[in-house]
Amino acid sequence: MSTKQKRFILPEDEIPKYWYNIQADMKTKPMPPLNPKTKEALKPEDLYPIFAKELCKQELNQTDAWIEIPEAVREMYKYYRSTPLVRAYGLEKALGTPAHIYFKNESVSPIGSHKLNSALAQAYYCKEEGVTNVTTETGAGQWGAALSYAAKVFGLEAAVYQVKISYNQKPYRRSIMQTFGATVTASPSMSTRAGKDIITRNPNYQGSLGTAISEAIELAMNTPNCKYTLGSVLSHVTLHQTVIGLEAEKQMEMAGEYPDMVIGCFGGGSNFGGICFPFMRHTILDGKQTRYIAAEPASCPKLTRGKFQYDFGDEAGYTPLLPMFTLGHNFSPANIHAGGLRYHGAGVIVSQLLKDNLMEAVDIQQLESFQAGCLFAQAEGIIPAPESCHAIAAAVREANKCKESGEEKVILFNLSGHGLIDMASYDQYLAGNLMNYELKDEDIQKNLDEIKDM
Amino acid sequence: MSTKQKRFILPEDEIPKYWYNIQADMKTKPMPPLNPKTKEALKPEDLYPIFAKELCKQELNQTDAWIEIPEAVREMYKYYRSTPLVRAYGLEKALGTPAHIYFKNESVSPIGSHKLNSALAQAYYCKEEGVTNVTTETGAGQWGAALSYAAKVFGLEAAVYQVKISYNQKPYRRSIMQTFGATVTASPSMSTRAGKDIITRNPNYQGSLGTAISEAIELAMNTPNCKYTLGSVLSHVTLHQTVIGLEAEKQMEMAGEYPDMVIGCFGGGSNFGGICFPFMRHTILDGKQTRYIAAEPASCPKLTRGKFQYDFGDEAGYTPLLPMFTLGHNFSPANIHAGGLRYHGAGVIVSQLLKDNLMEAVDIQQLESFQAGCLFAQAEGIIPAPESCHAIAAAVREANKCKESGEEKVILFNLSGHGLIDMASYDQYLAGNLMNYELKDEDIQKNLDEIKDM
Numbered sequence: 020m021s022t023k024q025k026r027f028i029l030p031e032d033e034i035p036k037y038w039y040n041i042q043a044d045m046k047t048k049p050m051p052p053l054n055p056k057t058k059e060a061l062k063p064e065d066l067y068p069i070f071a072k073e074l075c076k077q078e079l080n081q082t083d084a085w086i087e088i089p090e091a092v093r094e095m096y097k098y099y100r101s102t103p104l105v106r107a108y109g110l111e112k113a114l115g116t117p118a119h120i121y122f123k124n125e126s127v128s129p130i131g132s133h134k135l136n137s138a139l140a141q142a143y144y145c146k147e148e149g150v151t152n153v154t155t156e157t158g159a160g161q162w163g164a165a166l167s168y169a170a171k172v173f174g175l176e177a178a179v180y181q182v183k184i185s186y187n188q189k190p191y192r193r194s195i196m197q198t199f200g201a202t203v204t205a206s207p208s209m210s211t212r213a214g215k216d217i218i219t220r221n222p223n224y225q226g227s228l229g230t231a232i233s234e235a236i237e238l239a240m241n242t243p244n245c246k247y248t249l250g251s252v253l254s255h256v257t258l259h260q261t262v263i264g265l266e267a268e269k270q271m272e273m274a275g276e277y278p279d280m281v282i283g284c285f286g287g288g289s290n291f292g293g294i295c296f297p298f299m300r301h302t303i304l305d306g307k308q309t310r311y312i313a314a315e316p317a318s319c320p321k322l323t324r325g326k327f328q329y330d331f332g333d334e335a336g337y338t339p340l341l342p343m344f345t346l347g348h349n350f351s352p353a354n355i356h357a358g359g360l361r362y363h364g365a366g367v368i369v370s371q372l373l374k375d376n377l378m379e380a381v382d383i384q385q386l387e388s389f390q391a392g393c394l395f396a397q398a399e400g401i402i403p404a405p406e407s408c409h410a411i412a413a414a415v416r417e418a419n420k421c422k423e424s425g426e427e428k429v430i431l432f433n434l435s436g437h438g439l440i441d442m443a444s445y446d447q448y449l450a451g452n453l454m455n456y457e458l459k460d461e462d463i464q465k466n467l468d469e470i471k472d473m
Numbered sequence: 474m475s476t477k478q479k480r481f482i483l484p485e486d487e488i489p490k491y492w493y494n495i496q497a498d499m500k501t502k503p504m505p506p507l508n509p510k511t512k513e514a515l516k517p518e519d520l521y522p523i524f525a526k527e528l529c530k531q532e533l534n535q536t537d538a539w540i541e542i543p544e545a546v547r548e549m550y551k552y553y554r555s556t557p558l559v560r561a562y563g564l565e566k567a568l569g570t571p572a573h574i575y576f577k578n579e580s581v582s583p584i585g586s587h588k589l590n591s592a593l594a595q596a597y598y599c600k601e602e603g604v605t606n607v608t609t610e611t612g613a614g615q616w617g618a619a620l621s622y623a624a625k626v627f628g629l630e631a632a633v634y635q636v637k638i639s640y641n642q643k644p645y646r647r648s649i650m651q652t653f654g655a656t657v658t659a660s661p662s663m664s665t666r667a668g669k670d671i672i673t674r675n676p677n678y679q680g681s682l683g684t685a686i687s688e689a690i691e692l693a694m695n696t697p698n699c700k701y702t703l704g705s706v707l708s709h710v711t712l713h714q715t716v717i718g719l720e721a722e723k724q725m726e727m728a729g730e731y732p733d734m735v736i737g738c739f740g741g742g743s744n745f746g747g748i749c750f751p752f753m754r755h756t757i758l759d760g761k762q763t764r765y766i767a768a769e770p771a772s773c774p775k776l777t778r779g780k781f782q783y784d785f786g787d788e789a790g791y792t793p794l795l796p797m798f799t800l801g802h803n804f805s806p807a808n809i810h811a812g813g814l815r816y817h818g819a820g821v822i823v824s825q826l827l828k829d830n831l832m833e834a835v836d837i838q839q840l841e842s843f844q845a846g847c848l849f850a851q852a853e854g855i856i857p858a859p860e861s862c863h864a865i866a867a868a869v870r871e872a873n874k875c876k877e878s879g880e881e882k883v884i885l886f887n888l889s890g891h892g893l894i895d896m897a898s899y900d901q902y903l904a905g906n907l908m909n910y911e912l913k914d915e916d917i918q919k920n921l922d923e924i925k926d927m
Binding site for chain 2 (some may be wrong): 024025026028029077097098099105109127131135172191192194195196198199200349393395396399400401402438439440442444445446449465472
């Protein structure tokens with residue numbers, strides 16, 4: 020047993036004072052989101068009806084590399100940040116790998132995942148602009164829980180649409196949101212036009228993030244003094260999540276190492292971008308050789324098998340058209356337990372970076388993800404969220420390659436959240452009741468054909 | 474919003490190197506446990522059939538104030554310790570109190586509670602002595618989860634008897650133990666004589682910690698190379714938990730304050746003793762004026778309404794006779810959701826301290842505990858375990874007294890664990906389906922009469 024340092028934690032005054040906006044440093048800028056009616060490039064004011072103004076400006080800001088974290092948000096960060104950077108000696112030993120594996124432990128945030136980093140920011144800006152009510156979507160419930168608490172912190176009322184499959188698979192996340200004082204509705208619901216339409220077409224539809232987003236936007240647009248908030252995909256959400264990578268950069272320095280690869284699971288891209296972008300800055304600006312690996316579920320493979328084109332961010336088509344890797348906004352993902360990864364598209368920044376070969380993507384089957392999750396749990400004592408299991412699985416693959424090659428590579432991955440509310444899925448995995456999902460090319464193509472003229 | 478420091482974390486080399494054994498400093502030593510057959514004072518070797526030898530020695534050690542933490546255990550502590558000491562500005566604001574409230578956040582341990590502190594130590598000593606299998610009991614499952622993971626760390630097989638009411642109320646804690654590789658059985662079960670006996674007498678019995686302890690001891694005694702481990706009550710368990718208070722002492726110094734009162738919830742006494750004893754050392758040795766408040770459930774009030782006398786630690790009478798505040802080992806507690814507090818007796822050290830007026834106890838009804846828990850959740854973002862809610866409720870009472878008197882007292886309580894696996898009980902609380910339990914004097918007396926000649 021090594022007596023070397025295991026955890027690296029920053030003193031409170033080292034918590035970042037700025038978020039990092041990679042758009043400013045990208046040599047090829049992301050293409051602009053388009054107004055779906057005029058097909059003209061979106062201006063911040065086009066988004067004002069939906070989001071707080073400051074967030075609209077952040078969304079389209081391609082010039083300022085550093086955005087100051089408001090003091091009130093940073094003060095709230097201090098309650099749980101920095102999160103620890105942990106050297107995974109237990110996992111290394113279990114794998115017998117010479118690789119040095121580190122993980123950034125976002126699971127120790129009060130709400131159990133990285134989502135609070137952006138929820139606090141979004142709730143703060145809403146409050147500053149006189150908003151009284153916020154709406155949002157949530158898949159597994161990690162984002163919904165974060166937004167519910169952040170709304171409470173800043174004195175806002177929160178209404179959350181939770182994807183029906185997760186609402187039923189993970190009832191306790193609903194309880195958590197309600198304990199924080201939020202209203203929670205299973206999506207699709209009969210409370211919005213978008214929800215009614217899809218229920219009419221498909222009464223047994225178990226929901227998707229795309230549909231829940233449509234419902235939440237619709238409620239926000241029809242409610243006075245109410246704004247919509249989003250848990251991933253958009254550039255301002257990823258911006259807020261860069262606090263993860265900025266801390267990790269300093270913490271890796273404390274550990275005296277620099278990652279050869281940085282890994283995050285991938286739903287819309289916010290936790291992935293959050294941990295990767297601060298490191299990628301050195302690749303873009305200084306030519307630093309680092310691999311950035313997005314781990315997506317094989318059943319929802321927009322990065323590995325989707326197409327780069329303009330598409331809606333939601334199912335009903337309320338959002339601007341976004342230039343992204345997508346499976347088509349009508350894509351209905353299989354009912355895997357990683358609810359937070361069941362989304363058809365990738366954020367515009369990540370999509371451009373993938374196009375430019377600045378990052379790579381791998382797809383992970385459900386059984387491989389849970390196998391990696393159980394291995395990690397027994398080795399490190401932390402039960403990871405099913406979403407995070409995908410990042411772990413990708414890290415395990417790389418660590419095993421190092422075992423074969425004998426290379427002492429440094430692997431950093433983001434443990435985006437714990438899986439304590441997801442134990443029903445572990446139960447099913449341990450009982451042998453979970454399955455992989457094979458997705459046929461023609462099924463992907465069918466959805467892509469539907470959006471080919473957008 | 475204050476910009477003062479919120480979290481206090483020790484550097485890795487400040488993690489305690491010794492546990493604190495208060496028995497050595499107590500002016501009135503605890504009375505000795507007795508061999509139930511001979512009624513003679515117990516010697517360490519009397520306990521060897523049940524526990525690892527080193528633990529037996531620690532149990533009866535009344536001379537050494539400081540016991541060195543084995544390096545392998547301290548190395549494992551480094552993965553999650555020090556736990557943060559947090560200034561609860563949010564709770565202070567919600568209460569409008571001038572009191573300064575601090576909590577020690579044991580909920581960020583990998584398994585979500587303080588229990589890992591002793592589980593690692595017990596598993597380590599068992600491994601050192603060549604043990605291959607360990608058994609234990611668990612109520613809510615916090616201890617069982619900790620022991621399951623600790624067993625995995627040191628390469629032991631674990632078998633856990635979980636109190637039936639909790640096994641059914643909190644199925645996900647069973648899943649957690651199974652994910653760590655343990656075997657879990659609902660207690661009472663048909664797998665032991667103790668279990669069969671009680672099921673025969675009372676087929677619908679929902680179990681208690683006392684019964685689960687009997688089953689786990691019986692299995693250990695009938696299995697080669699197997700030892701029993703315990704999650705609370707005994708002096709060596711509390712010894713290991715003093716790492717909490719020893720850290721908190723240094724962290725309060727970092728905060729520039731000293732607690733006027735230290736509060737812990739109370740089941741068998743290990744988290745309470747763990748946070749209090751290091752501070753109480755200054756009361757015993759230097760006359761420091763500090764209040765130590767144990768918060769027990771009103772439905773299981775051994776400290777506030779029990780009797781100090783010799784009694785068994787388990788239902789079937791397999792343990793030595795312990796001098797303790799007890800409700801009688803046949804006491805069957807109401808089915809409150811704080812499963813970890815459903816135990817009939819108090820550890821021998823705490824019992825002596827209460828007798829000597831070095832500490833005090835309060836009883837908290839179930840509804841008051843959940844009310845305090847929800848208030849804390851909304852104010853601090855952390856959903857507390859139902860057990861910990863009792864400590865919060867006691868802290869809230871004291872903070873409200875400060876509001877009336879205008880005193881800026883410093884309150885420290887132990888947040889022993891999070892309640893993410895206990896959301897079903899929050900659901901029921903929010904739906905208005907939980908109740909208080911009134912315990913009649915004659916019902917308490919009936920159980921005490923049964924043990925009066927022991």
